[in-house]
Amino acid sequence: MKLLEQFENFLKGRKYARSTVEVYVSRVNEFIRFQKRGTTWVHPKELGTKDFERWLNHLAIDKKLSASSQNQAFSAVVLFYKETIKQPLENVDALRARKSTYIPTVLSAGEASRLLEHLKGEQLLLAQLMLGCGMRVSEACSLRVKDIDLDNDMIHIRQSKGNKDRIVPIPAAIRDYLEKQIANTAKIHAWDVADGCARVELPNAFDRKSPRAASSLEWYWLFCAEKLSKHPTENWMGRWHLHPDHISSQVSAAANKAQIRKKVAAHTLRHTFATLHLHSGTDLRTIQKLLGHNDIRTTMIYTHVDPAGLAEAKSPLALVLRAGAVGQSKPQRNFAG
Secondary structure (H helix, E strand, O other): OOHHHHHHHHHHHOOOOHHHHHHHHHHHHHHHHHOOEOOEOOOHHHOOHHHHHHHHHHHHHHOOOOHHHHHHHHHHHHHHHHHHHOOOOOOOOOOOOOOOOOOOOOOOHHHHHHHHOOOOHHHHHHHHHHHHHOOOHHHHHOOEHHHEEOOOOEEEEEEEOOOEEEEEEOOHHHHHHHHHHHHHHHHHHHHHHHOOOOOOOOOOOHHHHOHHHHHOHHHOEOOEEEEEEEOOOOOOEEEEEOOHHHHHHHHHHHHHHOOOOOOOOHHHHHHHHHHHHHHOOOOHHHHHHHHOOOOHHHHHHHHHOOHHHHHOOOOOHHHHHHHHHHHHOOOOOOOOO
C-alpha cells in the first residue's frame, strides 16, 4: 500500500473529518512533491528536519500562506512522519507566521432579518438553523432525520469539529418547518426505495455493523441533494446532502441583495448567534456549550464584538471637541502681514 493511502486510512480510522483527511493528505503530497530532485523522487524516509524546515519557509515566504494554513501544513506532515513513516520530526526551526487576532464579522438583528427575507425554501431553513442554533454550515447540511427530536424539542449535532457531539434546543419559530422538512425527506426516501437506490453514507464503520441503516429513513439526510451522485471513493450511487459551499454562496448572495455592507458568509450567522446571545445576557459558559467550543477562550472572542458592551464605552472625542470649542472662543492671533 502506498504511503499516502496508509496515512489516509490512519486518519479515517482515527475518525478525522472528511475535509481534514483531504487537506492533510493534500499537504503531505505537496511536501513530497516539493522535495523532488528534477525527475527523481526522494523517499520520505530519506528526508529530515532540514528538508521540512525548507518547505515550511517556502510556504511562509514564497507562497505567503496564512498562519492557519501554515500550522495546518505543519501538523499534517508531523503526523505523517510520526504515524506512517515512524520517524518523528524533532526540533523543527522554521519561519511561521503568527496567527493574527481575529474579530469575527457579525450582523445586527435587523441585518439578519433583512438577510433572511432574501432566502427561501431549504436555504432559508438552513440559515435559520445557523442563526437560531449556532450551527456551522457543515453541521446544518449534514443533519439526519434521526437527529431531530421533535418530542423533546432538541437537535443532536453529531461528529462536529473535533469529532464532538452536542445537543441544542429547537427554536420554536422553526419547529413546524423542521417537521415539514422531515416529511419532504420521507418522500425522497420513498422514491429512492422504489427505484432501488436508497443509500446514504454512514459514519465510520457503521455500515458494516448495521448494513440496512444506509437505506433507512432515520439515517437519511434532512437536506437531501436534488440528484443522486456517485460516492467519491467507494463507487456506489446514492443520495448526498446539500453542499455547504453552495449554501454559503446563497447566504452571501442574500446579504448583497439585502444591501448589507459587510463580508457575509454562512459562518457569519454562527458568529451572529453567539453575539446576540451575549447581548441578551446569556453567560459565556452556556454559549460555549451551545457552540461546542472546547476552550472558553475561544468563546470569549465574542466579548470583543458585543454591541452592548462597546456602546457603554464613551468616546473621548466629545471632550476633545469641547476643549477645542473653548479654545476657539479666545482671541485669535492675526498672522497677516
